[in-house]
Amino acid sequence: MTVIKIDKTEFASGLEKLKGSNKLFSPAKKGKDFEFAKLDAGEVPDLEGCRNTGMSPKSLIYPQSETMFEYTTEEADPDANLMKDVEKDYAPRVVVGLRPCDAYSFKLVQRNFESPEYRDPYWADSYEATAFISIACSQPYSTCFCTTAGCGPFHEEGSDIILAEDGDGYIAKAVTEKGEKLLADAGWATTAEGGEDKFASLKKAAEEKVTSSIDISKVRDMAILDLYEADFWEKEAFACINCGTCTFVCPTCWCFDIQDENKGKEGVRMRNWDSCMFPLFTVHGTGHNPRDQKYMRLRQRYMHKLKYYVDKYEDDVLCTGCGRCIRMCPVNIDIRRICDKMNSYVKA
Amino acid sequence: MQNPYLPFPVRIAEIITETEDRNLKTFKFEFINPEDEDKFAYKAGQFGELSVTGQGEIPIGIASSPVEKGFVKFTVNKVGLVTTHLHNMKVGDVMGIRGPLGNSYPWETLEGKNVLIIGGGFAFTTLRSSIIYMLHPDNRPKFKDIHVIYGARSPGMLLYKDELAEWEARDDINVHITVDGTDDPDWKYNVGFVPTITEEKAPPADSDTYAIICGPPIMIKFTQPVLDKLGYLHDNIIMSLENRMKCGIGICGRCNIGKEFVCKDGPVFTLSELTHIPKEY
Ligand SMILES: Cc1cc2nc3c(=O)[nH]c(=O)nc-3n(C[C@H](O)[C@H](O)[C@H](O)COP(=O)(O)OP(=O)(O)OC[C@H]3O[C@@H](n4cnc5c(N)ncnc54)[C@H](O)[C@@H]3O)c2cc1C
């Protein structure tokens, strides 16, 4: 794959060219955090200022609230009560300046939205329309544990182009065909002398800065039911207030609710992010709730990420190690600690 | 690939009030686009999402049988928002159905076997679908003995009363109807809880005999030890679960029990399978 060098003026002019046929999104300062926002003509993203965004980029592909269908219940209308598709914008988009862990997160959730049996058209069409230019990390947070969560500060899978800061510019590596095409469209073409080597040495230096880790080596071999029945869940969940923050900031939490919203006789069928941390999530029509205590909900979240997903897809954890849930949990619940409890659990 | 969230438009063709408390109604739907009926080709044990425009969607077991053509039927208990609205709808109204969803009863495994069906209360819907399927002349030779134990609180709470009477009169199916209690002097069937009747009437256990159980949790709780006592293998006990659902296709993340989604990997599981899965249902 092509490795090139882009200086900062070239970078800005290339992005302008891309804006001709794509919508661009990148981190922008909003209050004290950076969040993804649309880049208008002439705007250059502040890639240096942003260590990472507060929210993950998942809403760019999978909005927090999204209309699926529209309808009318007006009986006089020949289409009364029929669900109608709504117009969607799947014109090409480019996300610039997301972190490699966030780009990788989409690959983890893709298995859910595009199974062999069903394709979620909203997620899949949106994902297909999007290209990702990620920027490798040179200053990971103390809460980052990506290198043991299936990715890393220079992880390539999920990105179309990955950038690494290098003096007055970036070394850019095209990871996919889509990435190669973007390089061409942006007019970025200066071969980087010794680019691959430079990239590898920056990668090694960055990985060494990620000092925090998780280990699921023993979790893999444990029976689901043994871990589920383990004695530490109530204690670990003691402080949790079931606020759902961890699920909303998480790039790999995907649960949603479907609701009909009416205004008079017109209405839309929407889907909205939901959270397994909320008590109503599992209440049956009869009032029975299989997860009626908060520790059960916390257990569900961490078992899903660290065990159910691992077993279901015989793969890595449903977590990229971005550390957002650790930084934002109001009561300091730490997935690394829970993972450690799970991995060191010995059935009595 | 078609949008799995888009319901097939249907029209309510008939509404039957099933029980004396009027809380259970059977809705017969006809597809507005006839070609959708083929797309909805289903097996007994599957379910659909009934879409009531402006109210939402609910997962409901398919009560009609694959051998019945030209319509689909669902029997709905009135409990909350959508089900109450549905109960107030009338013949001719337009709504939607998504599906068929979920796995089904394991028909390939059941062929050549004795089948014992145990149902309680209004969870008899997919069991009706199964019985009608097995009794069809094309299918009846594929199964050995068929036993049905079905119980409700009182005679007036039994579903599908005409069909029950019809099956009762046949000699290729053994039907044991029971009620918890009745003051009807003409009641000619059993009185007693389902577990008790199961103990009395269930065919002997062997590797060729399978039991399908659907009913309220309390019935299942007390019937399972009876089947154990009779020697039924846990591989041969088949159950259908209900969890709160939204998408019905394994995507929205709502209905999981451990790594399985009840909507997509279930709702039908064997008791052996359930032994290894968290009891979050
Ligand atoms: C596979 C399967 C098969 C089934 N088969 C049948 C069948 O054959 N017949 C049958 O009668 N039933 C069947 N059920 C049960 C049926 O799906 C429920 O009774 C039905 O969904 C209740 O819907 P409702 O809208 O009337 O209740 P709701 O009003 O939705 O109430 C359901 C629960 O959801 C909660 N809730 C309601 N609104 C909200 C909200 N806005 N936000 C958060 N929580 C909310 C409430 O806490 C309530 O307890 C089946 C279920 C499954 C999973």
Ligand code: SF4
């Ligand atoms: S773990 Fe923390 S962020 Fe998540 S629900 Fe509990 S309190 Fe909120």
Ligand code: FES
């Ligand atoms: S109902 Fe959505 S995953 Fe089962």
